[in-house]
Amino acid sequence: xxxxxxxxxxxxxxxxxxxxxxxxxxxxxxxxxxxxxxxxxxxxxxxxxxxxxxxxxxxxxxxxxxxxxxxxxxxxxxxxxxxxxxxxxxxxxxxxxxx
Numbered sequence: 001x002x003x004x005x006x007x008x009x010x011x012x013x014x015x016x017x018x019x020x021x022x023x024x025x026x027x028x029x030x031x032x033x034x035x036x037x038x039x040x041x042x043x044x045x046x047x048x049x050x051x052x053x054x055x056x057x058x059x060x061x062x063x064x065x066x067x068x069x070x071x072x073x074x075x076x077x078x079x080x081x082x083x084x085x086x087x088x089x090x091x092x093x094x095x096x097x098x099x
Contacts, residue, residue, distance in 0.1 A: 043078075 004010070044063035049072040052058050057072055062080075065071065070086070073079050088095045 046078075048072075048079075049074075 044061065046062050047059045048062055048065060049057040050060045050065065051070040051072070071079075071083070073083070085095050087093065
């Protein structure tokens with residue numbers, strides 16, 4: 001009924017660009033994931049002050065920190081976003097986080 005109009009003699013030409021773009025995207029994502037892994041590994045080995053059962057502050061690595069433990073954050077010390085602030089050294093109890 002209709003005549004086929006093609007200049008590639010019915011050979012699909014979309015596969016090569018599709019595979020190329022997908023491969024480049026996979027390589028880029030893999031590289032970014034690896035760099036994120038290295039960054040996380042470095043941060044997990046940083047030291048944080050943790051309050052023990054006696055109320056003393058002891059140095060431990062971030063990776064050994066457990067849910068519910070009380071930590072002390074010093075000025076300009078980086079920390080994860082999932083930390084709940086119980087008190088601050090500010091008279092008004094104000095806390096500023098630099099992003």
